[in-house]
Amino acid sequence: MNKHKIKLYSALALTVFVLGACNSNELGGSSNENEISVWTMSGGLEDFVSEFEDETGMTVNVQTIPWSNAHDRLLTAVASGNGPDVLQIGTTWVAEFAEAGTFLDLSDHLADYENLSQDRFFESAIDTTNFEDQVIGVPWYVDTRLLYYRTDLLAEVGYPDGPTTWDDMIDASRQLADRGDGQYAIDLPTEDPQFPFILAWQQGWNYDVDLGSANFDDPAFEEAIRLHHLYYNEELSQMGEGKEFFQAFEEGSKPMFISGPWDIRTLNERVPELEGQWDVHVMPEAVTNDSMIGGAHLSIFHNSTKVDQSLEFLNWMAEPETQVRWYEENSELPAIMDAWDNPILADNTMVSTFGEQLTATQPLPLIPEFERLGQELIKTLEQINRGGQDIDQAIEEYKATVSRILGE
Known part of the structure; x- marks a missing residue:
């Protein structure tokens, strides 16, 4: 076991001591089959997903966590085994939390959902979702300079x-x-x-x-x-x-x-x-x-009992139209390439220049x-x-x- 894993598991063990103050509703999701929980660090998602709720009849309970608290909150979830169904993860945190077993491996699920095929996303973004032969998430939005x-x-x-x-x-x-x-x-x-x-x-x-x-x-x-x-x-x-x-x-x-x-x-x-x-x-x-290519992914917590519902949500979030609307509201760039054909991006020369740069990007190495x-x-x-x-x-x-x- 390398030094990083020893340190991480020690942190997880220490985190367990605080769990007595947290009930399962605070840490995890609902038992209602038509309800999923989502943790995000991006503001505005709670209102944004109302269309998905209307289309599917599902309820999405969104908890917005400040970036400054997100790392410790995720450590708590991993230590307790009681996290959300869907969580946002920044690209630079992938290796650390993947080593701790945070994410459900999506490898066997992607082919069942139209928008989740990896060849629909920018290659560098996909590189940051693949960790030791596992697919730990789906690109949500991307970032470059x-x-x-x-x-x-x-x-x-x-x-x-x-x-x-x-x-x-x-x-x-x-x-x-x-x-x-x-x-x-x-x-x-x-x-x-x-x-x-x-x-x-x-x-x-x-x-x-x-x-x-x-x-x-x-x-x-x-x-x-x-x-x-x-x-x-x-x-x-x-x-x-x-x-x-x-x-x-x-x-x-x-x-x-x-x-x-x-x-x-x-x-x-x-x-x-x-x-x-x-x-x-x-x-x-x-x-x-x-x-560089940065951004964030949407992942499914490793022991979620709502895998099918969560995958349906990820598939909706990866629709080109959904990603364009998210860009309009938050200025966060679509990770799925088809979205860049939309006139809102394609006809804006400044934004489309970001799309051009996204074809010449590298991810930071996936090491903790x-x-x-x-x-x-x-x-x-x-x-x-x-x-x-x-x-x-x-x-x-x-x-x-x-x-x-x-x-x-």
């Missing part, structure tokens, strides 16, 4: 349609930063542990689970770290928070940033006066232009430790960019930390 940019200001430096390659990106960034004091090119994500791995994928790096810490010997990984450092060393990106994010974009002192689909709506609401002066672009290319590896990499970059640590030395120290985390 694009480059947001001011079209007017990028036109002034020769890139009206946005930079296509990292060479273009560096050239444009240097020109933008040369405009004067307090002028930068881009607001890089400083606290997103996935972003450094996106840079590494674009340099041709890939993570092989069997290699462990040796993955970080790859020169492509070092190239990504050096690229990241260049932006702070040359003051193309500001070290420190600086002006409020949308103010800096509006005034043009930071005319580029990297983010997800929700910021289309946010920009339209926060800075409507910029309409027509900004756009989105797929990620710049080096060896690849791969971005990868979130920690990401957080440690953020610390390493801080030591390089702010503390002046030598890059080669920092990578060696990071590899040693990775080796300890993986229990090598």
Whole structure:
């Protein structure tokens, strides 16, 4: 048994002590055959499922759990064996909870439901539902990252349609930063542990689970770290928070940033006066232009007594029309490819660019430790960019930390 499993099972054992304060109705579902329980971290689902209830005559009891509480709540459910029928799971939690036996294996059920065939979803999204020969869930919505940019200001430096390659990106960034004091090119994500791995994928790096810490010997990984450092060393990106994010974009002192689909709506609401002066672009290319794929799945708890009813619900949630309506209400992107033919997405050039990027994405490796590896990499970059640590030395120290985390 590896160290991670020992720690997880110890946490589960400790969690049992709190179960005396929780009754079965709080932890699990109803005994009514026409009623299923759903745990979600996404607001608005309770009202959204009313159409499914009208169509089927079933009742869906939705409990919305804050993301900050969700991990412990799931641990409690696993420890007690008394969870919901259907649960939302973030892609980065799949490995941890799959190892603990949280999910019903859906492998033998998918063929019976029209919308659940795995070839209907983006390939990278499906990759995050397959764990050790089991299918632990169905993609609900997906997430990726694009480059947001001011079209007017990028036109002034020769890139009206946005930079296509990292060479273009560096050239444009240097020109933008040369405009004067307090002028930068881009607001890089400083606290997103996935972003450094996106840079590494674009340099041709890939993570092989069997290699462990040796993955970080790859020169492509070092190239990504050096690229990241260049932006702070040359003051193309500001070290420190600086002006409020949308103010800096509006005034043009930071005319580029990297983010997800929700910021289309946010920009339209926060800075409507910029309409027509900004756009989105797929990620710049080096060896690849791969971005991350994230999002969430809907899974069935391993000992649910309402498997057929739960599968019917998952099938409804995976209907293209359902996924488009969910996007309209929550700005969360459909995971099923057919949904992208809908004019609501296809005729919106910004949204459809996210669809284009979703065909060039990678999932984070499905190992329980990868979130920690990401957080440690953020610390390493801080030591390089702010503390002046030598890059080669920092990578060696990071590899040693990775080796300890993986229990090598």
